[in-house]
Amino acid sequence: MPENNIEVIMREMLEIQKRSRRFADLLCEGESLSQNQLVLLIEMKINNGMKATQIADFFGVTPGAVTSMCDKLEKLGLIQRVRESEDRRVVKMILTETGEAKVHELFLKFPQEKLKEIEQVLLEVNKLMSTVF
Amino acid sequence: MPENNIEVIMREMLEIQKRSRRFADLLCEGESLSQNQLVLLIEMKINNGMKATQIADFFGVTPGAVTSMCDKLEKLGLIQRVRESEDRRVVKMILTETGEAKVHELFLKFPQEKLKEIEQVLLEVNKLMSTVF
DNA sequence: AGTATATATTTTAATAATTGAAATATATAC
């Protein structure tokens, strides 16, 4: 009896999840940052800051939770709140210089050679995933 | 100024994370299951049950949290606890018939054709990731 | 066998995270 699609999919999902977590663990290693905090910092870096609502959407949590998450990162000195001048209701969370440095430095654990490999793999993975998800 | 490896890696990590979440959302859609619960059920399915300690390791939580997580799934009738006869200290959590059916049925949202595509992509992704992580 | 030590899980009290709803501040439409 050959294994059906569904079982293979489940198996691969778990493997992939394990590998992703292993990578994130390496990144966070020795830092007092949770994986979610890491992802949030990266998200802010790549988007040049994020509005609270964007963060809530991204993580699927309520606005109240975002306030609390960001309070912590702010207290750590990694992010700061900036009120938008065009619409003074919205608050943009942006990395401080310390935050920028911290995020960047997480990746310097890996030698340049390894970073190049990781980059290539992630680009490929993303391309593949884009065909179905 | 060309974008350096690190920035590309961050960008791709986020994209991949978003796509993964989208897929998991589709799977959980309409179910009263969290993504973690979904993953745990799949994990139990693929491993033919899991010991509490294995679950704690997998999710990076304490044994107490595992007890609580499993209590909920047990109350939902999706898993059951089986004490091992070889070592009566360990409890193996296994899917009930209902649990098996539920997990399987989540994937039937997708037509066979789509499942085949997903399977291929995940196999490829996993192979790629195995080269660096 | 009996004692000491180790391991797996559960329980429990305390802490932390999250929610839902109200409050605040600002914006938009009529």
Added chain:
DNA sequence: GTATATATTTCAATTATTAAAATATATACT
């Protein structure tokens, strides 16, 4: 100007998680 809508924060209540103690079983040593 008034009403309504949106973005964020605050706060009280709920839920999840932890750390440590308790329980049950296993292993090693004498």
